[in-house]
Amino acid sequence: MKIVVIGAGVAGCIVTRALSGLPGTEVLCLEKVDASDHSESGTGLNVGPNAIKVLRRHSAVLHDAVRERSYPWKSWRISLTDGALLFDLPLSKVADNEGIRIRWSELYAALRGATGNLIRYRAQVSRLGYMEGRADRLFVEYTENGASRRVDDIDLLVAADGRYSVARALLAGAPTMTQHGVAIYRLLVPDTTAGLIDDYEQWFNGHNRLLAFRVPGNAIYLAGTFPIAPGEDIPERAKDASYLRALYTPANAAPSAQCRWLIDTICANVAAIHWARLQESPPLYRDGNGHVLFLGDASHGMVPTLGQGATQAVEDACLAADLLAQRIASADAGGVGLAVPEALREFERLRADRVAFVMDFSREASDTLEAGADPVAGALKKLEAPFQQKLARLYRDVPEV
Ligand SMILES: Cc1cc2nc3c(=O)[nH]c(=O)nc-3n(C[C@H](O)[C@H](O)[C@H](O)COP(=O)(O)OP(=O)(O)OC[C@H]3O[C@@H](n4cnc5c(N)ncnc54)[C@H](O)[C@@H]3O)c2cc1C
Numbered sequence: 001m002k003i004v005v006i007g008a009g010v011a012g013c014i015v016t017r018a019l020s021g022l023p024g025t026e027v028l029c030l031e032k033v034d035a036s037d038h039s040e041s042g043t044g045l046n047v048g049p050n051a052i053k054v055l056r057r058h059s060a061v062l063h064d065a066v067r068e069r070s071y072p073w074k075s076w077r078i079s080l081t082d083g084a085l086l087f088d089l090p091l092s093k094v095a096d097n098e099g100i101r102i103r104w105s106e107l108y109a110a111l112r113g114a115t116g117n118l119i120r121y122r123a124q125v126s127r128l129g130y131m132e133g134r135a136d137r138l139f140v141e142y143t144e145n146g147a148s149r150r151v152d153d154i155d156l157l158v159a160a161d162g163r164y165s166v167a168r169a170l171l172a173g174a175p176t177m178t179q180h181g182v183a184i185y186r187l188l189v190p191d192t193t194a195g196l197i198d199d200y201e202q203w204f205n206g207h208n209r210l211l212a213f214r215v216p217g218n219a220i221y222l223a224g225t226f227p228i229a230p231g232e233d234i235p236e237r238a239k240d241a242s243y244l245r246a247l248y249t250p251a252n253a254a255p256s257a258q259c260r261w262l263i264d265t266i267c268a269n270v271a272a273i274h275w276a277r278l279q280e281s282p283p284l285y286r287d288g289n290g291h292v293l294f295l296g297d298a299s300h301g302m303v304p305t306l307g308q309g310a311t312q313a314v315e316d317a318c319l320a321a322d323l324l325a326q327r328i329a330s331a332d333a334g335g336v337g338l339a340v341p342e343a344l345r346e347f348e349r350l351r352a353d354r355v356a357f358v359m360d361f362s363r364e365a366s367d368t369l370e371a372g373a374d375p376v377a378g379a380l381k382k383l384e385a386p387f388q389q390k391l392a393r394l395y396r397d398v399p400e401v
Pocket residue numbers: 006007008009010011012030031032033041042043044045046047048123124125126160161162163165166186274295296297298304307308309310311312313
């Protein structure tokens with residue numbers, strides 16, 4: 001059975017590693033960047049307890065590789081930028097295990113390292129589709145070190161090529177992004193706080209929010225948000241130190257020591273900021289013929305408020321790998337008899353409700369980022385039973401094959 005995975009990101013690495021170990025499978029993973037390019041553009045991540053729970057069940061090796069390069073994520077605090085504490089939640093109240101805090105580059109290094117020589121780097125996919133006259137065999141064309149290459153007779157294509165998935169665009173049309181009228185920016189900076197900032201925290205000044213946590217490598221990951229006109233680009237005047245300083249400086253008090261450090265650090269590093277907007281796209285799990293599986297951001301772009309992008313990519317990949325392993329093992333002759341469309345339908349049945357819940361909950365939790373939001377009322381709502389029950393469902397009720 002020939003399987004091609006596009007993208008050696010979070011989902012692609014997990015699924016490549018798992019499927020290549022199965023009898024009768026031939027797996028090729030195509031990745032456009034170089035082996036040494038563990039992009040820092042995302043800078044840092046908090047990965048939810050639900051991903052860690054699924055990953056540990058799927059593979060102790062991968063779980064340990066990721067944990068070794070991260071710090072535990074044990075608590076979530078929300079304050080105002082003047083230091084008034086609104087919310088302090090130990091994750092043990094709503095989760096069976098910790099989440100993690102990790103540099104983006106280290107997450108990729110751990111997952112790619114465990115996938116070994118199965119990844120073909122500098123191999124950028126440009127075209128793909130079903131072979132002439134076949135509804136069950138695909139081809140992929142890619143460029144590797146300037147040379148054009150083609151793979152034919154693919155039984156299963158796994159599209160794990162991220163938010164701007166070429167596979168999704170070519171097979172189903174690029175998804176429509178819904179913009180939520182919030183700018184979000186990120187930075188990774190050296191930790192000069194002397195312990196002022198450690199586990200996951202958020203600080204609000206009205207609807208403008210800061211977020212930060214410490215990651216291995218003596219660094220602080222920080223992010224900020226502020227409302228913008230829905231559907232509009234982030235105005236250039238907002239990408240300026242004095243504009244950003246004003247957003248987070250409380251009107252009638254001095255900023256707390258934590259927030260003073262954050263505000264000064266943002267203002268000193270404006271040129272290094274990675275800018276984005278809060279957006280999401282509708283989920284898609286498989287193509288019409290049933291031989292293409294979409295995972296991670298290629299399947300569903302969600303708002304990042306609950307840190308569920310990479311987290312759900314892990315859930316997707318572990319579940320897809322476990323399901324396919326089970327189906328291949330029970331098919332004839334090393335997967336030759338596997339009914340791929342049926343297996344992908346089963347995957348969609350397993351994922352659709354869960355992903356819908358996570359997307360809805362992530363959107364609901366973004367209420368305090370919207371124009372005019374009241375952070376005190378928003379934090380109080382997060383202390384109430386309905387929100388905490390949803391958090392427990394998010395972190396604990398991970399699906400199983
Ligand atoms: C700044 C930032 C901060 C974030 N913070 C968090 C967070 O705190 N917690 C969280 O859970 N999520 C977070 N996310 C989201 C998270 O990073 C993504 O949801 C996650 O990486 C998705 O994993 P994936 O495997 O689907 O795609 P990716 O990890 O994006 O991997 C896709 C891979 O495909 C490759 N590729 C793309 N096109 C091609 C092609 N044509 N040919 C070959 N290869 C190709 C890419 O090079 C890449 O390696 C953040 C995202 C950003 C941008």
